[in-house]
Amino acid sequence: MSVNGVAGIVAFKPIPANSEISICYFLPYWDLPRGMRQNFLSKGFSFQCKCDACVKNWRVVKAHNALALCPGCKRGNKRICKSSLPALKFYNKLVHKYLPEIERLRDQKNTSSQSIAYITKVINQIDAFIVPPSDVLAKVKKAYEYLIKLRYSSWTQVPKEMAPF
Known part of the structure; x- marks a missing residue:
């Protein structure tokens, strides 16, 4: 930002x-x-x-919010070919397994190195299979950003009347 x-x-x-x-x-x-x-x-x-x-x-084009990339040609299309199946399998796993796990880590404010590494791994996999913008990618990145801020930020609260801005 x-x-x-x-x-x-x-x-x-x-x-x-x-x-x-x-x-x-x-x-x-x-x-x-x-x-x-x-x-x-x-x-x-x-x-x-x-x-x-x-x-x-x-x-x-808002209709492309969940368009999967074909690992073969790297194009997102509506036709399903054999080389698109890994992307579709990954997307189903992402929605039903990875995203709920990441949301659980976020809700528990789990900022361990393992949690951060797990989310980073999922984001890297998303980059290979999902065309941005993607609602799922945005949710995962928001959770990542939240946990990073919790882990590495040092927030200080001051009374409103003392704030310099």
Whole structure:
């Protein structure tokens, strides 16, 4: 997130120098029209998105929220071929096994190294099989972000009248 030109990034794996970093908005941002989303991010976080989708004003297709990638051709399509079966099996496992486990870890505020590693592993698997934006990916990333903040942030509360902003 960016505030007044300062950005904070949490990575799921090491980022090599000169790499391109892509982002995926969480669910509340997907539901906003592009203009409202850009205005909110610009005013609230001093962030101007320069991705191809924003610059070229791509059409938003909400029907692709759970489109599985074919491991063979890496394309998401509605036809099911043999090479698509691992993606569909993974998606079913993700929805019925991994997501409930991750939500349980989040609800229990389990910030152990094993929990963080488990969620990171699932996110890396999602990247291979699911086309963003994905509701499931957003839920997993929100849980990850929440646990990371619990583990590594040092939040301090001060009386409202003493807050500098």
